[in-house]
Amino acid sequence: MLVTEEFTRFPLLMWEKVLSKVKKAVVFMDDKCAEALHWSGGAATLLEAGARNLKQFSSFEACGANEPKAVFVVSTLLKGRTVDIIKDIISLSHFQYCVVFTTVAHSVHLLANKVTTEMEGNPVFEQFEEKLCEWMGNMNYTAEVMHVPVVFAPVSQQLIVTPPFAHLFPLLPLDLETINAKRPEKKRFASLTDIDMHCLTAELQIEVKSLASALNSMFETTGTREESFALGPMSRIIAGELANHPQAKNRRKTAPNKASIIFVDRTMDLTGAVGHHGDNLVEKILTVLKPLPGHVTDMQVDMLELTSLQQTPHSKTVLAPGCLAQTQSSARSLWETMLTSKHKEGLMEVRRQLVEAASKENLPIKMSMGKNHNTADSFPLSFTQLSLSSLPRLPFPALAPWHAALGDSDFPAVLRQLLPLMKPRGSEDASGSGSRLREDECGPDELILLLVYLYSLADEAQPADHDTEEELEKLERDLIGALTLVITRETELSPLLQKLAGCTNPEELTTKQVHSAVEKIFKTLRGLSSTRNHLKQLRSIYTASDGVHQATYRPFLRQILEEVFHPDRHECPDIEHMSGGLTDLLKTGFSMFMKVSRPHPGDNRLLFLFMVGGVTPSELRLIKEIVTTHKPGTQVLVLSTRLLRPTDIPELLFSTQRLVPDIGV
Secondary structure (H helix, E strand, O other): OOOHHHHHHHHHHHHHHHHOOOOOOEEEEOHHHHHHHHOOOOHHHHHHOOOOEEEEOOOOOOOOOOOOEEEEEEOOOOOHHHHHHHHHHHHOOOOOEEEEEEOOOHHHHHHHOOOOOOOOOOHHHHHHHHHHHHHHOOOOOEEEEEEOOOOOEEOOOOEEEOHHHOOOOOOOHHHHHHHHHOOOHHHOOOOHHHOOHHHOOHHHHHHHHHHHHHHHHHHHHOOEEEEEEEEOHHHHHHHHHHHOOHHHHHHHHHOOEEEEEEEEEHHHOOHHHHOOOOOEHHHHHHHHOOEOOOOOOOEOEOOHHHOOOOOOOOHHHHOOOEOOOOOOHHHHHHHHHHHHOEHHHHHHHHHHHHHHHHHHOOOOOOOOOOOOHHHHHOOOHHHHHHHHHOOOOOOOOOOHHHHHHHOOOEHHHHHHHHHHHOOOOOOEOOOOOOEOOOOOOOOHHHHHHHHHHHHHOHHHOEOOOHHHHHHHHHHHHHHHHHHHHHHHOOOOOOHHHHHHHOOOOHHHOOHHHHHHHHHHHHHHHHOHHHOOOOOOOOOOOEEOOOOOOOOEEOOHHHHHHHHHOOOOOOOOOOOEEOOOHHHHHHHHHHOOOOOOOOOOOOOOOEEEEEEEOOEOHHHHHHHHHHHHHHOOOOEEEEEEOOEOOOOHHHHHHHOOOOOOOOOOO
C-alpha cells in the first residue's frame, strides 16, 4: 500500500535529476524554483552535488571565462521574457556547456506554440538547444534542454505546496464579467459553473495544463491510479484536465496503487482563511513575520537576538535572517508539532525542547533568549530559528466575534457597525475625546480584511428585502468614501496598498486613484457571498444562534471530510466525480437498468485534498483531528498552491491577475 512519505519524497527525486547535471556548473534559478528547492534541502544540496555557485535568474547576472558550464532552472515556458534572460546571461558569459531545465512539459510548449497535433520527440526543446549553441558562439558546444517537474515543496509530512502556482486562485464573478465581455451576447455564461477550459485565457490554460501535468508526473512516479473529485468551478477544470491528460489515461490502466483526490476551491470558504478561527501557533507566526525575499511560504526569523551586534538600522542588513524550513530531523519534528497542534501545545513543545537542549549543553535552565552569542553557539541553529519564530508579539484583528452579529441582523445592520471604525488612524474620534491612535486601532489593511470576512458570510445573514437592498447600496457608498479617506491619510503604504494604488509613495496618491481602487474592491466583495450558491448540500458554513448557543462557524473542509468519512457512505451531490470519462458515462447509462455505484472519495485508504488557492495551518490541524476521530486508518495528504496567511487573501482577491497569470512570456 502507498504511504504519504512516498509523495513527500517525490520532490527530492525530481531534484536529483537537476543535481545530476550541476557538477562544476554555475546554476541560475528563478524565484519559484528556488522556493521549491528551499523546502527540499536548499542551496546546500546543489553545492554538495558539485555546483560552483548559485545565482539569480536575471539579465544582470553573468559568469567569467573560467566558468564554462551553466545550468538554468526555470518555472516558465521557454518563450518571451524567459528566453531573453537566458540569451542575455549567455551573451555576457563564456559558456561551452548549457543545460536548461523547465518545469513546463513539452506538450504544454506545443500548446503555447499553437501546435495541436501529436509530435514525435521534443522538437521545441531540440530547436532551443540549437539556439543555445548559437548564443554560445559555437554549434559544436553542448546544449541540453529538458522538462523536470520541480514544482512541489514538501512543507511538512502532511503538506506539499506548489510555489510556481502560488498565485493561481479560483475565478470570481468579476472575472466572469471579463470573460463574458469578449463573447457574443447569446453565448455568455450565466455563472462560473458554466465555464470550461476553452473559455479561459491562453495564459490561464497553460497554467492549468502545467499543474495537471505536474500532478500526473507525481502519480506516474508513484504508480498511482487516482479517482478525481471536485468542489468549485476552478477545481472542476483542473480535475477535468488531469482526468483527460493523455498520459493519465494510460497510467490509470496499469498503475497498481489507488488513491482519491478532491480538488477544493478556496473561494468555497474564505471565512476560515481570514478569520483567525484556528488556535494555531504557526498561523500566528505567519501573520507577524515578513516573508523571505522572493518567497511566498517561508518567513524571515530575526537572528539579531543571538548576536552581540547592536540594534541599528544597518545591523539587519549584515545578518542573514533565519527561516522556518529546516533539514535536521529534530527541528523538522518541532516544526510538524508547531504546524498541526494548538497554539498552547506548540509553545509548550518549543519550551520543552529548549529546556532539553539547555540541559544537554549544561546551560542554566532559566536562561534568557537575550543577546548571548556564546549561548547561541551551543544550540542547533535550525532549532534556535524555530524557537525564535515563536517569540514575537502576535497582534492581529479578532474577526471571529463579528459572525455572532450576522444571525440576528440583516447584512446592512452588520455593515453599519463597521462604519464608525472607518476613520483615519490618529484622527479625532466622534466624541472629541482626543486622538484615536491606540494599539487596537484598525488600519486600512485590517479594515479590508474585515470587509472580506463579513462579505464572505453575507449570504448567512437574514434575507434582504427591496428596502434592505437600497440601504445596502447607500451604506456601501458611505463605506467606499470612508475607506478612501482612510487610505489617503496613510503616511506609509503597506505592500497591499502599494499594489492596489499602483504606487509606493503616499505623496503620489490621488483621491481619484484611491476611490477607483476602493470601488473595484467593493465590486469584488459583492461576489464573495454567492460562491456556494451552486451547491445543493454544503451551502452554509455558519450555524446561527438559537438563543442558548452562540453562532458558530462550520469550516467547509470539516463538512467535506465528514461527508467522505460518513459510515453510511451516502453520495454527496456537491462532491463531483471527475475522472470517469467514457466509462463513467457508460455506468450512468447502465444504471438505468441495473444498480451501478459511482466511485466514492472514501473508497481508498489514501486521500489527497488539493486546496486551489491555499490552505491555512489551522485547517491542517483540523484535517488531522477529523481523520484521527472518524477514519484513523486513512492517510490524508494535503496539496495546495500555498500555505496561507490571512493577509494573503486581500492580495489574491484584489491585486492578482487571476485570468492572466505571469507565465514568463
